[in-house]
Amino acid sequence: MYNIEPTLNDDDVMQFIHNGYITLEGIIDADFNRECDTKNGGRLNEFVHTGEFRRNVLLHPEVAGVVRSLLGDNFLVPTNAHHHLFEAPHRGQTWHSDGLTEYGYGITHLQCYYYPKEVKIEDGPTMILPGSHFRLVDREAIAHYGNILGQLSLTVPAGTVAMTRYGIWHKAGPKLNADRRGMIKFSYFRTEMPKRDWVCESDDIPHYQHKGRHPYVTEVESYRDRQRGQLTWNWLCGLTEVEETLPPVKMFNSGIPLSEITL
Amino acid sequence: MKIALNDWLDKCIDKLNADELTEVDLKDVINVWNSEKQLILYLYSKSTNLRSPLGGWALFDPTVPDEPELPSQEPPYASVLDAVRDGWRIVHFPRPELHSFSDVENAYLSFEFILEKIV
Numbered sequence: 001m002y003n004i005e006p007t008l009n010d011d012d013v014m015q016f017i018h019n020g021y022i023t024l025e026g027i028i029d030a031d032f033n034r035e036c037d038t039k040n041g042g043r044l045n046e047f048v049h050t051g052e053f054r055r056n057v058l059l060h061p062e063v064a065g066v067v068r069s070l071l072g073d074n075f076l077v078p079t080n081a082h083h084h085l086f087e088a089p090h091r092g093q094t095w096h097s098d099g100l101t102e103y104g105y106g107i108t109h110l111q112c113y114y115y116p117k118e119v120k121i122e123d124g125p126t127m128i129l130p131g132s133h134f135r136l137v138d139r140e141a142i143a144h145y146g147n148i149l150g151q152l153s154l155t156v157p158a159g160t161v162a163m164t165r166y167g168i169w170h171k172a173g174p175k176l177n178a179d180r181r182g183m184i185k186f187s188y189f190r191t192e193m194p195k196r197d198w199v200c201e202s203d204d205i206p207h208y209q210h211k212g213r214h215p216y217v218t219e220v221e222s223y224r225d226r227q228r229g230q231l232t233w234n235w236l237c238g239l240t241e242v243e244e245t246l247p248p249v250k251m252f253n254s255g256i257p258l259s260e261i262t263l
Numbered sequence: 264m265k266i267a268l269n270d271w272l273d274k275c276i277d278k279l280n281a282d283e284l285t286e287v288d289l290k291d292v293i294n295v296w297n298s299e300k301q302l303i304l305y306l307y308s309k310s311t312n313l314r315s316p317l318g319g320w321a322l323f324d325p326t327v328p329d330e331p332e333l334p335s336q337e338p339p340y341a342s343v344l345d346a347v348r349d350g351w352r353i354v355h356f357p358r359p360e361l362h363s364f365s366d367v368e369n370a371y372l373s374f375e376f377i378l379e380k381i382v
Binding site: 089090091092122124127134135136137141144145148149151173174175176215217218219221224225228231 | 366
């Protein structure tokens, strides 16, 4: 089986629980970025099956190391991808989460955004709202939201991969120019119940450390975030009996177990 | 809106006193009256207190073109009360009791005030 080493430690995992995202900036090979940047918008399912996409992106040691840390061994490697390509100026999308809200305490699905080209603020970067993956909402009922304190525009260098907990609020930001701005989106899924098998210095499981209050969050909401983060930490460490269906039953669930991948 | 209408009415009074008021002048007043537009401002307050700081905002202004604008991290006002001080009128107060409550789950942004300004 293709061996993937985890890259996150206890503190990194707690940060992810709190924020709902990790960005790996400029990690993908420049030549491969240029090749991906020429792709048409829309589905890229054939391309994502190729050995070169798997080697350069899906199983890149830093990308797969995060997946291995958060989704455990033998995760599902993506077989679907969509190239979100924007050129003309636009006002930006409305805030939303994708598909149906996935609302268990567990982390079973990572949705990733890969940027083959540098994204500047005028290019209409993806915007995310850290911590919003804890919020259960009807996506059409948040479409009137505008600026939110703590929102983050992913202005990133070429070859960046942002990895998010499915359910995080996001949108394409306002685009002021007519330059090409692409993002290839794909998802990994968990297949096994979790245990604390990321990078650990000791067998002693540390207490969950709440990482603070997001700027838009009220005081009591922050207490709830802490509570929910604790439940997710316990689940990831195998301390709770709560079972999730694995791999998760999702609308757009698709992938090949890591154990079946050959390069 | 109020200011524009007052200006037109002042002009009409001047013309009336000078015996120069015409039907066209009065139709212009009607046009001003009918041209009013409603601006809508959503403010997300950290509590139901109007003096609380804001966590989010959205302005819907039908008087400006629908052009893209860069995102901002600077709230337009320090609080809902600050916006009211600037002439905004509250048309919707948050009703927390209408939403389900639990000690674990967060959902929509709290607390949504909707304000209007007629221009």
